[in-house]
Amino acid sequence: MQPTLFDIEPGEVLPLVQPHGRHVVAEPAAAPYVPLARPARSGGPTTVNARSEASPARSSVAVLEAPAGPAWAHRLVVFDLETTGIDVETSRIVTANVSVIDHLGDTLSRLDWMANPGIPIPEQASAVHGVSTERAVAEGRVAADVIAEIVDALTAALDDGLSLVIYNAPYDLTLLDREARRYGIIPLREPLPVVDPLVIDKALDRYRKGKRTLEAAALHYEVELLDAHDAGADAIAAGRVAQSLARRYEAELDITQHQLHHAQVAWAREQAASFEDYMRRTKDPTFTARAGWPIC
Numbered sequence: 001m002q003p004t005l006f007d008i009e010p011g012e013v014l015p016l017v018q019p020h021g022r023h024v025v026a027e028p029a030a031a032p033y034v035p036l037a038r039p040a041r042s043g044g045p046t047t048v049n050a051r052s053e054a055s056p057a058r059s060s061v062a063v064l065e066a067p068a069g070p071a072w073a074h075r076l077v078v079f080d081l082e083t084t085g086i087d088v089e090t091s092r093i094v095t096a097n098v099s100v101i102d103h104l105g106d107t108l109s110r111l112d113w114m115a116n117p118g119i120p121i122p123e124q125a126s127a128v129h130g131v132s133t134e135r136a137v138a139e140g141r142v143a144a145d146v147i148a149e150i151v152d153a154l155t156a157a158l159d160d161g162l163s164l165v166i167y168n169a170p171y172d173l174t175l176l177d178r179e180a181r182r183y184g185i186i187p188l189r190e191p192l193p194v195v196d197p198l199v200i201d202k203a204l205d206r207y208r209k210g211k212r213t214l215e216a217a218a219l220h221y222e223v224e225l226l227d228a229h230d231a232g233a234d235a236i237a238a239g240r241v242a243q244s245l246a247r248r249y250e251a252e253l254d255i256t257q258h259q260l261h262h263a264q265v266a267w268a269r270e271q272a273a274s275f276e277d278y279m280r281r282t283k284d285p286t287f288t289a290r291a292g293w294p295i296c
Helices: 123-129 133-139 143-159 169-182 197-204 214-220 231-248 257-282
Strands: 024-026 046-049 076-083 093-101 107-116 163-165
Touching: 076 123, 076 143, 076 169, 076 231, 093 123, 093 143, 093 169, 093 231, 107 133, 107 143, 107 231, 143 163, 143 169, 163 231, 197 214, 197 231, 197 257, 214 231
Parallel strands: 024 046, 076 163
Antiparallel strands: 046 107, 076 093, 093 107
């Protein structure tokens, strides 16, 4: 059976498989890569087996170094969406990325999608992620196929026991859930375990002033983010921020992935209650914060 992107040990090299009708890119054989799971649907996502372009290749000795820090951070699947808007109930997926990174933060493998969302992309959204309605119509695939493949890829990662890193998880997971239901696709099962660097950062560095966007977090935790609001760049940066948090707060985060997941449920609940209290005191006495983590 051909291994999936979630099966290979760090530093292990397998022969490159060229799926029919899909473009596979790999660095020279000296750089380890991981074959990706191949969705059976026609077209398929863009598939890359290589180290992150943003990270210089390390020697095989470095690749084989024993991982340090919490075990859940040694290999992560990362996920991000770029969409038509901010309302999870009505917005549609435009681009998506599911990648796997190793304990060094290097990209082992990645899947990228562009969908035709079936509705016009507002100019404000295009200005953020760079995909216009015209481009999505010309280059995007059928939305239902893209959504089904994203669900398949995330299910495979969760089945393999990897932690799923998503910055502000309730947005991406709730929107994916609504898209799946819109097209009659079985939604992602309970997404556990999830790592949300936004929730962890707010819990462990509660009083730090300033924004808590991914760009701000990447800067604070010294993670390079060269192309913000590209789904792949954002997903991989979120994974590296999670690993930086794991190193900086090892005493607090050296727990199992399931213990971390349940800790974040409690932290997210506290953060939502605090935000609701702030909004009611300062702006709107009737404000109610949206409940639920990692999905609403």
